[in-house]
Amino acid sequence: MELTNISGKKVSVSDEIFGREFNRDLVSQVVTAYRNAGRSGTKAQKTRSEVNGTTKKSKKQKGGGARHGALTAPIFVGGGVTFAAKPRSFEQKVNRKMYRAAMASILSELNRQDRLVVVDAFDVDAPKTQGLVDKLAEMKAGKRPLLVVEDASENLYLAARNIPYVEVRDVQGLDPVSLVASDTVVMTADAVKKIEEWLA
Template sequence: MEVKVLDINGKETGRSVQLADSVFAIEPNKHAIYLDVKQYLANQRQGTHKAKERAEVAGSTRKIKKQKGTGTARAGSAKSPVFKGGGTIFGPRPRSYSFKLNKALKRLARKSAFTIKAQESNLFVIEDITFDTPNTKNFINVLKALGLESKKSLFVLGESNKNVYLSSRNLKRASVVTSSELNTYGILNANSLVLTEGSVEGIVENLSK
């Protein structure tokens, strides 16, 4: 799969890159995508929720009324879940929502996500970006040149670049990651995926292990 390389002004450079069909042109596996996205979202949950059960609620354990003769149901402690202020029945407890997925399945999910972006023509390859200093205005100019200023976009760098990252940090619709930080959710959550020339080799290498 051959894709033309654009410069940061959105113009063609006259160069092109060959994207491996084994990564960018496979048969998408939607179930693998579902599992990988599900795991990513599960890992974002803190799992610190907690409700007090009857043994943990503060209050007296004295029997609140006699057992018989009241005409109502028998009742013991005021901490019983049937009373206001009592404990919670089967309330949430702190837990981890994470679960394990095989590496091969996660690689398949990312390949499927790349393929979907390529099929939708929402994948671009641009020359490597370098800024001398962090400058949000410069990054906005890049977005405008590519026609992405009003779209959610994900930029993938070959290696970490602090100035480029800081230039994009204040923008709600733009994110910058390295090829090693990519995940299926991030790829699919972006309207447009922008790869730098230097990131292509790293992506293929990471997904070919």
Template sequence: MDIEITTLDGKKSGKVSLSDTVFGLEPREDILHRMVRYQRAKARQGTHQTKGRSDVDRTGARMYRQKGTGGARHHSQAAPQFRGGGKAHGPQSRDHSHDLTKKFRALALRHALSTKAKNGSLVVVDDMSAKDPKTAALRGQFTKLGLQNALMIGGAELDGNFQKAARNIPNIDVLPIQGINVYDILRRHTLVLSKAAVEALEARFNGEGVK
């Protein structure tokens, strides 16, 4: 698959051939769904917790005598039905993450990349750099490219001026190649890769067969 390379100013800068084993798969929603669930579950803090009846500080004495009151029989004031009592079956701190194999996670990333390529939402730029950390200037370049909601993936090291200029633009995320992930790819409309990012991705998946 061949795709045109463009500059940030919107000018053509040649073509690059994308590997079909990385960008040419037939996207599967079930794989992408499992991967997004994995990422979102892993991101959960799991610190939500309520006090049960054994955790609240209430007297353990019987509220009133067992018989003769004409009312229901109660004992501890820490029971859930009383104000100030413990919560019944409330949430407890726990780890929400679950496992997915490394092979599956790599496959999901390739399916996410293939989704953007198939939908025509993949853009390759020659370089992600800026002379000055000026947000207005970079926003003008993005307008020329039609980028309003995009994830931008650079090389192993990001240009400092480009990163500073882009971080104030709404709906634009900038990550190094090490941070590429399925959730961020799918949550943005357009995926923008630098030439260095394309080379790094194809080197990463070199030798893996299509499954």
């Protein structure tokens, strides 16, 4: 199949990567797994056996209201937690074939929805935010554009740094969450070829 470059040129691309059927379940699984991999899983609470406090009976058995033993019990302020959270890993296993298929599925859906824009090259002459803002406005890239280039320059990174919701990624740093969250994906022709090599 062919993608239309913003300048009107046709770019030949693989049907397997930019024209495959959208697999919602697979994309959902991969996006969830990617997000979970970034979770620290370090939350920790203490059970009643771990709380620092005496286990001595707090008051006499009779005549003092409710009968109870140690003040480390969960019903008391400062006591332990009944089902205490412990550090754990949220990692979900996603093999390479599934990940690549999900990425291709997302790119294909972006193409179908006309949210994928191909340009010959994308860069700025100076690390100035306004220059990049004007360039994106001219392309009608939306509020949350993702700029994908083969090798991003320092000027481009610096120019995009102060613009909310604008992301700059090279092909190696591309991930499913950034693709799904973007209004428009602006991709250079060289980046398209690099992605084809990666997902082939």
